[in-house]
Each structure stands twice: as C-alpha cells, then as structure tokens.
Amino acid sequence: MSEEKKIPYKIYLSENEIPKKWYNVRSDMKNKPAPLINPGTHEPMGFDDLRPVFCDELIKQELDNDTAYFDIPAEIVDFYKMYRPSPLVRAYCLEKALDTPARIYYKFEGNNTSGSHKLNSAIAQAYYAKKQGLKGITTETGAGQWGTALSMACAYFGLDLKVFMVKVSYEQKPFRREVMRTYGASVTPSPSMETQIGKKINAEHPGTTGSLGCAISEAVEVATTNEGYRYVLGSVLNQVLLHQSIIGLETKAALDKYDIVPDMIIGCAGGGSNLGGLISPFMGEKLRGEKDYRIIAVEPASCPSFTRGKYAYDFCDTGMVCPLAKMYTLGSSFIPSANHAGGLRYHGMSPVLSQLYADGYMEAVSVEQTSVFEAATQFARTEGILPAPESSHAIRVAIDEALKCKETGEEKNIVFGLTGTGYFDLVAYQKYNDGEMTDFIPTDEDLKKSLDLLPKVD
Amino acid sequence: MSEEKKIPYKIYLSENEIPKKWYNVRSDMKNKPAPLINPGTHEPMGFDDLRPVFCDELIKQELDNDTAYFDIPAEIVDFYKMYRPSPLVRAYCLEKALDTPARIYYKFEGNNTSGSHKLNSAIAQAYYAKKQGLKGITTETGAGQWGTALSMACAYFGLDLKVFMVKVSYEQKPFRREVMRTYGASVTPSPSMETQIGKKINAEHPGTTGSLGCAISEAVEVATTNEGYRYVLGSVLNQVLLHQSIIGLETKAALDKYDIVPDMIIGCAGGGSNLGGLISPFMGEKLRGEKDYRIIAVEPASCPSFTRGKYAYDFCDTGMVCPLAKMYTLGSSFIPSANHAGGLRYHGMSPVLSQLYADGYMEAVSVEQTSVFEAATQFARTEGILPAPESSHAIRVAIDEALKCKETGEEKNIVFGLTGTGYFDLVAYQKYNDGEMTDFIPTDEDLKKSLDLLPKVD
Numbered sequence: 001m002s003e004e005k006k007i008p009y010k011i012y013l014s015e016n017e018i019p020k021k022w023y024n025v026r027s028d029m030k031n032k033p034a035p036l037i038n039p040g041t042h043e044p045m046g047f048d049d050l051r052p053v054f055c056d057e058l059i060k061q062e063l064d065n066d067t068a069y070f071d072i073p074a075e076i077v078d079f080y081k082m083y084r085p086s087p088l089v090r091a092y093c094l095e096k097a098l099d100t101p102a103r104i105y106y107k108f109e110g111n112n113t114s115g116s117h118k119l120n121s122a123i124a125q126a127y128y129a130k131k132q133g134l135k136g137i138t139t140e141t142g143a144g145q146w147g148t149a150l151s152m153a154c155a156y157f158g159l160d161l162k163v164f165m166v167k168v169s170y171e172q173k174p175f176r177r178e179v180m181r182t183y184g185a186s187v188t189p190s191p192s193m194e195t196q197i198g199k200k201i202n203a204e205h206p207g208t209t210g211s212l213g214c215a216i217s218e219a220v221e222v223a224t225t226n227e228g229y230r231y232v233l234g235s236v237l238n239q240v241l242l243h244q245s246i247i248g249l250e251t252k253a254a255l256d257k258y259d260i261v262p263d264m265i266i267g268c269a270g271g272g273s274n275l276g277g278l279i280s281p282f283m284g285e286k287l288r289g290e291k292d293y294r295i296i297a298v299e300p301a302s303c304p305s306f307t308r309g310k311y312a313y314d315f316c317d318t319g320m321v322c323p324l325a326k327m328y329t330l331g332s333s334f335i336p337s338a339n340h341a342g343g344l345r346y347h348g349m350s351p352v353l354s355q356l357y358a359d360g361y362m363e364a365v366s367v368e369q370t371s372v373f374e375a376a377t378q379f380a381r382t383e384g385i386l387p388a389p390e391s392s393h394a395i396r397v398a399i400d401e402a403l404k405c406k407e408t409g410e411e412k413n414i415v416f417g418l419t420g421t422g423y424f425d426l427v428a429y430q431k432y433n434d435g436e437m438t439d440f441i442p443t444d445e446d447l448k449k450s451l452d453l454l455p456k457v458d
Numbered sequence: 459m460s461e462e463k464k465i466p467y468k469i470y471l472s473e474n475e476i477p478k479k480w481y482n483v484r485s486d487m488k489n490k491p492a493p494l495i496n497p498g499t500h501e502p503m504g505f506d507d508l509r510p511v512f513c514d515e516l517i518k519q520e521l522d523n524d525t526a527y528f529d530i531p532a533e534i535v536d537f538y539k540m541y542r543p544s545p546l547v548r549a550y551c552l553e554k555a556l557d558t559p560a561r562i563y564y565k566f567e568g569n570n571t572s573g574s575h576k577l578n579s580a581i582a583q584a585y586y587a588k589k590q591g592l593k594g595i596t597t598e599t600g601a602g603q604w605g606t607a608l609s610m611a612c613a614y615f616g617l618d619l620k621v622f623m624v625k626v627s628y629e630q631k632p633f634r635r636e637v638m639r640t641y642g643a644s645v646t647p648s649p650s651m652e653t654q655i656g657k658k659i660n661a662e663h664p665g666t667t668g669s670l671g672c673a674i675s676e677a678v679e680v681a682t683t684n685e686g687y688r689y690v691l692g693s694v695l696n697q698v699l700l701h702q703s704i705i706g707l708e709t710k711a712a713l714d715k716y717d718i719v720p721d722m723i724i725g726c727a728g729g730g731s732n733l734g735g736l737i738s739p740f741m742g743e744k745l746r747g748e749k750d751y752r753i754i755a756v757e758p759a760s761c762p763s764f765t766r767g768k769y770a771y772d773f774c775d776t777g778m779v780c781p782l783a784k785m786y787t788l789g790s791s792f793i794p795s796a797n798h799a800g801g802l803r804y805h806g807m808s809p810v811l812s813q814l815y816a817d818g819y820m821e822a823v824s825v826e827q828t829s830v831f832e833a834a835t836q837f838a839r840t841e842g843i844l845p846a847p848e849s850s851h852a853i854r855v856a857i858d859e860a861l862k863c864k865e866t867g868e869e870k871n872i873v874f875g876l877t878g879t880g881y882f883d884l885v886a887y888q889k890y891n892d893g894e895m896t897d898f899i900p901t902d903e904d905l906k907k908s909l910d911l912l913p914k915v916d
Contacts, residue, residue: 008473009539015466081467082551082842093540093614111569113844113879155839156551175884181891182838380640381613384540386571421571423881426633433639 011254013085019249020072022242025280027068028287031359033351034326042457045323055230057128061239079123079156083112088254093382102405104398106418107251114149116420117274118234121243125232126153135228136160140215143169143342144176146234151183164190164218168209176424190215197221213318220321235271236316236350244277252281264294266416268393270343272350278417297364298393302440303336305349306357306364308447313457314348327354331450337440339369340428341389367396368439373432375399388420389428469712471543477707478530480700483738485526486745489817491809492784500915503781513688515586519697537581537614541570546712551840560863562856564876565709572607574878575732576692579701583690584611593686594618598673601627601800602634604692609641622648622676626667634882648673655679671776678779693729694774694808702735710739722752724874726851728801730808736875755822756851760898761794763787763807764815764822766905771915772806785812789908795898797827798886799847825854826897831890833857846878847886
C-alpha cells in the first residue's frame, strides 16, 4: 500500500522523454503479415505498384518487415509536443468504486482536438506528403474522427486536404465537419458529383446517403487523377501501426518508471490502429520470449472480425477498388448494424494483428453495446472523463477483469487504452440514458452470406 | 534564444505541486468589494440572511474579506488530481506564425469533460454541500458549461443535482444536457411546471423559451422549499473567485519555475470567475506593491459591462429575486444580443473585479465577435486546440499585443487564460466558416434604457 502511494494519478513523461523512434513490431514476428496483393493478378504489390496511390516514404514503411526502429523526424516530434506525452492514468477512483484489489491504468489519447489517437498517424502521413513536395492529400471519413485529425495535421504543414465524408454523416453529424472546415479542409459529401465513380453511383442509386466504400473510391480517384495528390488512410495499414507505436512506447516508459509490470493489456479493435500501437512494444517482448503478457482485443458483438470472422484475403473497402489484404474479415460486403462505435464498424482487421492472433499471441472477446455504455457511464462518473464508445469497449473488459480480481483477491495490473473522448457521440449516450439502446448480433446466416463472397485466392 | 530553448511546450507541475491553499485576493485589497445587500431593506446580507440559500461554509468564504489563504480540503485536492495541474503552454507555433518577438503563454483549463475551468469551483461547492450533510443542490445553466461541471462534481460525491436549463438551450443544444444526464443529474427545461414561479411564468407567457433569470428563480425556489437542498452559482460570487485562484496559483508556480515574469496577463470576462482566478496572485503582488503587471479584461462588444457599464448596485439575476451586488453592470434588464460566447453574455461583473477596476488596477477592452473567431481559427490551426468562443476573446487581444511587439521589437511575456474548448460551439464556428457571422454593438440608447432602471441605492 505504501509503495502504491507513490504512484501519482497521472504519470506524465517529460517532453524529452517522447520517444524519438517508432517501433516496428513486424521486425520481431517470425511469421510476417501477408503482403497486400493486386486484386486482378493476385501478385504481391511492390513499391512501384503502390506509388500512384500512396506517398513514397509511407510505402517504404508499409513494405518494411525487418527494420526494428524508424527515426521520428524532428518536425513530427515538435508537433507531438503540442499534445504529447499523453498521460498514463492510475484509475484510483474506479478501483475504489469497484472495490477491487486490481490496479487499473489507462493510456489516455483523447486530450487533443481530434479527440483520439488518430492524430499520431495523421501528422506523420501529412509530414511525408509535404516532404515529397505534394500539393495535397485526399481521404475518406465516416463519423469524422480521422478526417479531423488529418485536417489538423494538414493545417500545420500548409497542405491541401480534400475529405470525402459519407453523406449521411455529413448531413446528420455536422459538428466534426465544421471542425475540419475550421482547420481549412475541404469536405465533400460522398457520393459527390465531383468524381466519375461518384457520378456513377449517384446515377445508379439516386438519393443514396453513401458508404465508406464509396467515399474511399472517390478519395482514391481524386488522388490518382490530380497532379501532386496522394491518398492516405487512418487504420489497418502496417505504416499506421508503426506510427501508433508511440502509444505503447510511452505507456511502457511510464510503467517502467514505477516498476509496474502489466498482467494484461486491453484495447478496442476496429481496424487495429490503436490496439496495434498500444501493444507493440509489449508484443515485441513477448515475441522475443523476454516477457509474457495477456493481450486482449475487444470488438463489438455487432462486428466481430476476430471472434467470428475468417482469416483470408479480402478487399479493404466495400467498393472493391483497393488491394486485397489477408486479415480476419467478415467479408467486405458485410454491413454492420448501426452500432454507435463508428470507429469499430469495420469488416476487416490489421494484417499485423491478424497474423499475431492467428499465431496465438493475442486473445479476443466481443461485447454488446448496452454493456459497453453501462461501463462508459460508470467510468465517466468515477474517473471524470466521458469516454468514446470505441474506447468504452476496452473499459468494459477492464472492469470485468478487475471484478474477477475481486473474486480471487489477485492484485493484477490491468492496462487499457482509452483512445478518445465521447464529446461527439452524445446521440448515442442519449439513447442509452433514455433506455432505448439495443444490441445487434449478426446471425450465422448473415455472416455466411458475406463470407461466401470472399475473393478466391490460392 | 538558448535560454528560451529550455522552456518546454507545456510546463506541467507535478501532482505534489498542486496548490494546497486558495488565495483570497480581497485580503490584500484596501478598498474591499461592497457587500451584497438585501433588495428590500438595502441592509448588508450577513451569514444568517444567506443561510436559507447557500451552504454554510461557502457563505463564510463569501463574507471573509480578510483571511489570505484557505486550506483546500484533501478530498478536493484528490479530485483536482484527476485533471490538474493544468498545463501552462508556451505558444511556440503561434509565435512563429505571427513572427513576433513576444513570448506567449496560455494556461489551458479545457482538458476535462466539462471543457472549462468551471470544474474548479463546482467540486468545491459540491464538497461543502456534502460535508454539511445536504441531500442535494440546485442550479441553473444556460448553454450548459456550469451545469456539466457541477454534474461531474455531484456524481463524484454522490450528491443529488437538479439543474434548471434555459428551455431554448435544452431543446436546441441537447448535447451538454446529455452529458449532465450521463453524470446522473436531473435536467429540467425552464420555465417548468415544477415550481410556483415556473407555473406563473408559463401562465403569463405561454410558449416562452425561458431565460437565465427565470432558471435562477426556479433553482432558488427548489433549494429553499426542499429540506436538505441549497442553491449554488458558478460565477460572480467572491467564493467562486477564491476557488478559481487555483488557476493563477498554478500559473505563477509554472512561470516561477522558469523565471518568467509576465508583462501582461489577459483573460476574458463574463461574470469574472476565470479572470479573477487567473489574476489573483499577480494582483496580490500588485496590491502589495511588490510587482507591477498590466492586467487586461476582455469582454464582448455586445455585452461591455466594464467598458460601457456603470459601477452601481444591481440585481445579479434578471428575475430580481437575488441580493443586490455592487458591480459594473449594464442593468439587469439588459438583454445582450445573440453573441456566440454564451459564457460572456452577462449584464454584470464580479464585485471583486469591479472594485479593482474602479481603483485602476486593471484595464478592460471590448472586441467584436468576427475578429474573435478570426483569432480563434488562427489559434486552432497553429496551436491545435479548438478554443471556446469565450476564451477566444483573450486570444484576440493576446495576438493584438504580440503584433504590437512585432512593430516595436519588444520581447514581452504575454500570458493569457485559455478557459476552455469549443467542442460544443460548432454552430458558431459554422456561422463563421460560412461567412455569416455578424457583430452586435448596443447603441447608447439601448444601454441608457436598462441603466435607467437600476435600483436606487444610496
């Protein structure tokens, strides 16, 4: 108890302790993640194949499975200093409310205007685009978290940004759109009349409110048909996990400072950017056989890629214009129900995490959204922070594990990732507060339908 | 330059450096602020007069003009540890964008779910209510910032909270309402049918969308007619400035750490809670003749209490049920235009700040909202944080002062208060982004009308 007393509520690293290198977990994997392949030829995509779409330096990071550490350019570190290091928080108040002997820590990535960890990769991708002398970049966004992060990054480097925002979100969730515009981004509802694919979709489906797949297709078209533009993506890709390793590296440095060894590390998993970043250095130790940790991915029961999906090659987008990736997937035609954790409504999963899961280095659980919001509300009332629905998936499992410790009396160290804040998710909280939230679990038949449509790859 | 290099982007105090005492600036004032007086008898209100409405310990703080320091109870310090110390940020990126030799620092109070400094006093007021054995407290809220802070504080201490929210905000700005509900507060649109005054107003003005004055009256009625309840208020009062002194004390400790002496301290002024808190220790030095600083209050041109108001006794509420306070006021019947900085739309001003301004210890300037949003946007794009419209008043003047330094070549140290974030103010940002924002400046005739109605007090 007296030893515990020394641990502050928030462990802050100093500015000088911000990691100077990203860690590439692929370097320690015996079984490397499968390469992206061309959807027509099924050949692995190389540097030249990807150049029309992505920035050069980012492709190198994407394809490099061997280099363990990448220097973080000084310009990016300077930007990180505006909102990093992020605190590792000891959840004293939550522990007390749960009456658990477990010690709960969370890495809080929400203290920046984008409201999430997405900014860690956005600033890196904007930097490399600027360095390459590009005029601008394009991307898609659903609810707007990634688009917001990227608009902040592009404002910083004076880079043009064109965001295709799923039309239904553009109209019904205008606030994140306005944040993006405030940072100078141009935001277009998708499908638009500005691209060939947009015109085609509008003609075929008059009045459509769009989809992420369509928005990706439009963003890629604009990037590849305009001189000086490239396309960027906020999750799933290997490069994104590399950038997000800053989360895990800071977490480990903070824990090491107080000689805390986690028993388990818990993160929510949509495309895998947060989870992959958080666990990277710990997974590295595990892969090298130096340490053992339980590593737990939490996904919504409505979109259970790990727990009910198939490990296979599939399209990353529903529009089927992107390369194929080998990953745990529900099928690119799977349409998840209107779960309120928009950031976890993705049919696939990071190829890196998929390989690690297939090799038994990780566990995965799925949870239902009413129990997620119950955990979110308990967390808000005790720890003060209103969590994002995505992050609250990790909270749910952290609380469950802490309650198990109460049963057994074990003083386990539980670490989880609190990826962001829920300030733009209050329609969901309202539903929960009004007792009108329901759970959606796809039937086996639903899943079979989309899994049967997976592309055939030998 | 090399000396400057040592100053980090964010100066964080350690948890142990959170101040253990609040500082009462009244103790160093030769001319004490005028007392609250009874609206009927014009007699000063004493402890017993205020007991039916306010918590005992808070009344003591309200009336004490002599005690210099008040111990902060350990329970409140523990809560402060969840979101304090707040960072003092060196605005390196803004300085660079402005190409100014000035050094700009801001104390950022927005990194908590209430999104502002209001939480500093909310937790104190909730604590003393709990300590007194009360069941609950009541309050009013306009846009919801204060109500949100109080709901977090009451959740922490397990105290019932009844918030009367101006009906038009309740209906048109549902998000802050849902945050309050998530923290367990009951939120009632005002005027309601739950109070005598509410019924009366609804009968007299069918379909009214309410006002802050009406919400105050309802909250006071519920507090005074229900066993175990008291009423609390988030600004204007002396006790609130005392609690908010934590802002200034931390700011001064952070500056002292790097031997930085501010040339000027700038804060936005609505009721005065943030400005009063920020400047308290600096004003103390000034009052004791130890140091000299320029201290600048910034108010909206649409609601210019300091710059165009009168220093006189007036009602604190438009419903005229509260005691009279001597302050700079535009008259309690003054209805400010629909300026987007809801927190600055107040006809009066803290009696403490009013006395200091009358005695020449402070300056005041008023600024127009389009120029405020211009500054806000520039700040967001360079410093990353999306500022609240209220806070952006201080940003406007900080930028103006930094640009003057560019003219003169002076390396002044500019410190301002960044009270909060603008995540719930995106309707205002949208207006600005669309070029549809206008300025409102009351005519002399407008002001004369409400000032002529000031109560006659000798």
